[in-house]
Amino acid sequence: MKKAIKGNHAVSHGVRLSKVGVISAYPITPQTTIVEALSEMCAGGELDARFIKVESEHSAMAALIGAATAGVRTFTATSGNGLLLMHEVLHWTAGARLPIVMATVNRAVSGVWNIWAEQTDSLAQRDTGWIQIFCESSQELLDGVIMAYKLAEKVMLPVMIAYDAFFLSHTTEIVDIPDQEPVDRFIPPYVPPVSLSFDNPRMFGGFFATDYFYEHRYTLQLAAQEALAYYPEVCREFTRDFGRTYDLIETYRTEDAEIILVTAGAITSVSRIAVDQMQGRGVRVGLMKLRLFRPVPVDCWRKALEKATKVVVIDRNLSVGLGGIFASEIRSVLYGSAHRPPIYSVIAGLGGRDVTPEDVEGILNHVIAQDKPSDAPLFWGLKK
């Protein structure tokens, strides 16, 4: 059924169709409308789940430690400061191998308040062990939630679905909402490999001394590798059942491209327009959209960029003291590659500043005029 809905509600429908058992959440703009809708779905009987209305985001994630350990499918959502408050528990849930799915509506965080789009909040959780998937459209959000449960429950790692505040969370788009029956076939009821039981009592999350902890961390790395290997299968099955495709990355007009623009999230949509306009003027520019960001699909990124003469990475995020986080990740991946094109790191749109197709064209024209990238990132569109 096709419906015009907001990005946040696309997530809510994905959660409803995934038949989660326990939801735990705390309100924060711009995430709030996801859980408001879920709250109504629970009250109206469309979703048979327990909704725990906790007193903080730290507790929102912690409640799911208990629920997921007891073997139930779980969901939460947050943004910005809420995600940062969860940080400790994110490490815990990944280390405890709990297949929680969370929507993170990317919002700026800093010493002054801002509720608008920026990806630094999710990227600051890069090393927690969570799988991270960045989305660009409402359809991708709904489908992404359903796919996330399949991936999480196979490899027993939590999955974060990340997307831009307001540009995506509060924008209405037409979304194809699947029927329940094919979703039930795609993700059958969750049966945990090990779960809390009174017949066979186990200890979860106990004390690991120097004799086993190192191996425990290594199993996390193996699980992430398994996630990378399994992700294409999830996509194939999803395409088979629902007709939509979500590969590790998405490329656009890269076949003959000399310059490849790299983006993640909503900036991708405006970048496509800029690419079309510049291609129309004979500029050989293409686009690579990042989707799976943790684990890093190293081979896939290298292959997509193997013919580029210049790579331009636009980051709506900032690692203070270095630059764009996606840019430094791309740089790190390409360092070991036979082909090492120059990488132009561009910061744009922090705190929800609009980035238009004209901005992206401006960025590309700036890069075209350069012989080589500078060490420092370009801060595009700063007011004088």
Place this chain on the structure above:
Amino acid sequence: MQKKFEIPRQVLVEQDLMQPGITSCQGCAAPLSMKIALKALGERTVVVFPACCFAVFVGGYPYSSLKVPIIHCPFETSAVVASGAAAALSVRGEKDTVVMVWAGDGGTFDIGMQALSGAAERNENILFVCYDNEAYMNTGIQRSSATPMGAWTTTTPEGCIKEESKKDIEQIMLAHHISYMATASAAYPDDMFKKFQKARGISGMKFIHLLSACPPGWRIDPAHTIKIMRLATQTNVFPIYEVCKRPVSADTEQITEEWQYTINVFPEKNVPVGSYFKSQGRFGLMTDEMIQSTQKRVDRKWQELVEKAG
């Protein structure tokens, strides 16, 4: 005076959900308290541990000294992790289970307070037990907000012993309108057993505050744990009582009508608080003046309790 033990013999002797392997310090009251608690609660109990002494000495991977499922969790999260587990068990359709948090005073009075307050306000169907050894013993005897006035700790050393009163956790919990609140001590095992049994049958949030002697932290002989905990009650420093919710009729406007206080252990004679403080090295820096003013405070609080219990 020889008193007959009231815990059923079968439960006392045979139903034991603890097994060898506890690596606590000698004379630690916490394992004994856990033994009694699990006897009363039975095998369909989930124990949630935040960071605390017990989380360590219950056994490191791959060993456990409890024969019930255990969930470990970050320090400040135990009450909400238990809420999540209880919700999931109800989604699973599991009946006749109990989810019990077993937290130290740090994980209750201090870092655990926010999640505890949230769970209490939501009246989650969990049993929260604080085994209160009155300082951060696991990290080596640092002051907590449960440390009594006048106590030495490694962060309240000679020259700056603790000047502030112990936080009144029992009143804080009652202010959340929870379903059941009790204090207990392994020095009175019958009473403790009955309270855990009672808590098991009450739905909603239950809170049990246990005094839990710590020989290294209290600077006492490990053989004197029970004797000193009994002294805490006999001097009224740690009164043993319970508070049940009374059914409130619609026309009742007075909030004080909500509670039924019962004092479970009355001191056998009038023992001055000085005998409790002088039995422990941690109070060695208290002056007689401080002990006298503490006596007044303890007397006043006891009087209030007696009045509430009617």
